[in-house]
Amino acid sequence: MAYLFPNEKERNHVLDWLAHVIQKTGVKIRHAVMVYSEDWQIGKGTLFDTMVDILGEENAEPGNVKSILDKGVTFSEKLLVLIDECSSTGEYAEKRNLVNDLKTIVSEGRIQKRLLYKDYGITKTFTNFLIFTNKPDALTIDANDPRYFVVDHYEKRLPQEFYNNYHSWRKDKGSNYVYWYLKNRNINKFNPTAPPPLTQAKSRMADQTANPLLQHMSQAYQEGQMPFPFINKVIGTTEIAEWYKKHGSMKQKKFADNPKEVVRCFKKMGFHELGQVHHKNRDEKPSLWISRDIENLKHKKKSEVCNHVWKPLNLHESNSEIKEERATQNFQKYQSTLNDRGNKDSPDYWHERHD
8 A cells, every 4th residue: 555655644534435335335425535556556556456345346336438438337326436547538628527527426326227138317425436547638627626636656567476476375375364344443533424535636737637628727827928918907707708718729819709708717727806887988898807906906996907007918929929019119118229329329319418
């Protein structure tokens, strides 16, 4: 366990999770444990094999995403299910759909199920899920999604002899020792219905699988690039969407075309919503958000922020055009400085000044 989960806090959470599966079989854990490893065959499956020894094959079942999502599969009758090699080969939307499909079976205690030749029905389930993957962007998840406890593993695979020895030990009496340890582990502080601790691995996966519009927005905002230059403290929903439709990539344009998606990105980035505010000179009511200096501006009158702080975005300028314009301005300024210095060195300059 120390090899699979080097971080002590993460290791203890996984041990509590496994112990709960054994000690309280009638209480479902509302989150799955997801393990990402950079290397293959490091021992994730060996951990599941040990749990199968303890729970029995009738109570622990391995599978993949397709089989688990199949309505005919009787996974709901198991105590522990392994979703192995979990991933979606699609883009953001497909990965998001996969997460939505999994969320019910991972966290809900009652699910819809249909057995062969029978109609759909509602059944109780106490199934808990282990998810293994070798893809860092396996699922499109949010960092605050309470359904997943994500850990990652970057250590190199141990020598084969280690695994051979472990399996021999496991098949002898090793699994009995593991069962005794988990059965007697103190899990009084483990809450199966509470959100799991946030891990760095989960944050990294969330960053890698964020929608392309949010990814670009976050980077542009941090760097002061268009359409979020540092001088603009207030932005409009429509102007940002229009800028991306004009200058964004095909993927970004697809998301920017949906106003709700733009708003979702603003909320993710922590912007403060002002709502629709009347702009006197333009005689329009843009939907505005405070993006910078939030603590100061959110206490001011909305009309003041709209009419005196908001600077409408130049939709005709891309980042490359702005860089070129700034470079030209800097060059002209530099040339002007050189010319001014040259004039000061000229006798005529001082003669004119003296006159």
